[in-house]
Amino acid sequence: MRARAVEVLLVVHRFPPDSVGGTELYALRLAQHLADRGDGVTVLTYAQGNTREAVLREHQYQGIPVWRLSFDLNQTSNPILEEYDNPRVAGFLREALSARRPDLLHIAHFGYLSTSVLAVAKEIGIPAVVTLTDLWPICVTSRLVRSNDSLCTGPTDLGECVRCCTQMGPRGAPYARLARLVPTSVWRLMAGACGLPLVQSLPYLRWLDALATRHQVIRQRLLGAKAIFCPGEFVRQVLVRNGYPAHRIRHSPHGIEEPKRALRETPVGLAAKLRFGYVGPLARHKGAHLPVEAFASLGLDSQASLTYWGPVVGARASDSYGALVAERIAETKGANHEGPFPNETVGEIMARLDVLIVPSTWYENTPTVIYEALASGTPVVATDHGGMRELVDAYRGGWLFPRGDVRALASLMKRLVENRDLVRRAAAGIRRVPGFAAHFEEVALVYEQALSRESTP
Structure with missing residues (x-):
């Protein structure tokens, strides 16, 4: 029997009912399992807003407390930097976590809220666990698909990464035309000088500097987490090839809730069409x-x-x-x-x-x-x-x-x-797929290890 219940702040880029995708459903199932075993869980997520300042709205979804933090992503002087290191989110979290301190943070996706959640957790001394559900840590679009629709292997060509930034919706719009006009080779040359003080005075090159350091900053912060889960072995291997230590990323398929075959009126392949x-x-x-x-x-x-x-x-x-x-x-x-x-x-x-x-x-x-x-x-x-x-x-x-x-x-x-x-x-011939319960047992064990005094990243 556990000594006490655990208070978890579960962070995810979007959450139902605003958005329902694989990552959002993963976060919901994780929250439900935590609540079912008697733990306290609150979800922190992003909601589109029209103010520069972060505004909090609290409510419940299916009995789960939800903090929806809204702000305008476009009201920033450096949209590339704030995509992965957002001072507005950091400021909110410092105040919120000091007032209502959880035992642990579990981040299911960093989109919109950025890795500032990890930086603040480390600053305050709250252990963190991460689940990586896509390729966001190494790709600004999360997909590793170049602007010409060819597949990419990682952020090795800053010139190509610049063009991909134009796919960031409204945040990419201010420099989309410039990114298309300037040859990729020129972006590569500029990347080498973007850290110089004179260059830092130019807005577009401040953005380029932020893009150049994105991979390093994210990697450093992620490796400070107590554990990193990855549901797919393929994505795990991509991360390893891009500089993440293999032993730090745990392959843990999350499957689905209660996998069982549905009752069919007509068996597979026997309908008229x-x-x-x-x-x-x-x-x-x-x-x-x-x-x-x-x-x-x-x-x-x-x-x-x-x-x-x-x-x-x-x-x-x-x-x-x-x-x-x-x-x-x-x-x-x-x-x-x-x-x-x-x-x-x-x-x-x-x-x-x-x-x-x-x-x-x-x-x-x-x-x-x-x-x-x-x-x-x-x-x-x-x-x-x-x-x-x-x-x-x-x-x-x-x-x-x-x-x-x-x-x-x-x-x-x-x-x-x-x-x-x-x-x-x-x-x-389909083999049985894994159930979410097995993944949750592994997560719960990692929580216990992360909260023990002997646990180290």
Whole structure:
């Protein structure tokens, strides 16, 4: 029996109901498990605001206390620096943690709130644990995809990193035009001089200096944490290749809550049509256009269907990527878009599919949607790289196709339509996916070690 309950401040970039993604759901499940075992847990997250000063709003979500810290990301003289080292967040935390000091911080994502949470925790003497759910520590966009859409291996070319910063939404807008006009080779030369006092007086080069030191500052702060969890072995290896000690990053798959096969009205592969599906936002980095383009090229609507579930990203703009994909779905015979869905209905959605398509164009970590599909007995067609390949291979869960290759995806879909035995055999051979409870037991043990006097990073 534990001596006492633990007070945990759980930090994450976004949190339901404002945003529901894999990382947000991980944070929610972690908070629920902590509460269920009698610990105190409060979630600290970001909410979009219109003031320079950080404003706190407190409320509860599903019984979990939530602190939503809002401020305008654009009201800053150095958007690159504040992306990973935010003095507004640091100032709030110093005051908040002094008044209501938790026993431990657990950071599920540093986005918007930055690594200032780690710096303040160390300053005050509160141990911290980190879970890395994507590639944010080594990439300003979290995805390691260059501005020309090619895959990247890490922040070794500052000139390329500058161009990627233009993808930071409004924060990247002030220097987007300059980044495009100045050749990459010039950015590389400027990087060598950006630390000089004279250069520091120029705003654009202060931003460049902040970008040049980003990787080093983040790495130093992360390695001060008591433990670093990573749910995917692929992402763990990428971090190791970019200077993180292998022994400091714990591979710990978090799986899903209570993995069990859904009850199906029609077994996999036995419906009148083979039912393909896409579950997630209609976003470019998710490759949302690929399934409908592949499906439309086949002309097999009498033998198969394609259904999308998920929100349209950038729905307010008629020419946004998401809106264009939605339009393409609407005009494609046999395809339809069901729109957003409550997360608790994911199991029901999977039970209505024969094959889930996960065509992301970035590496991914360990996509929760793949875990959900495999747990329901639904095989997966996924991009042949990163965390998608890792899960499909580990759980014998389906098939892979080359990144962004519409023809290869169409060929694979056609083969499955024409040979449904492949789908049925794949569904029958899926290995059991891990449950979240096993991951939580490991987290709880690390908490105990972190809170002991003998624990050292």
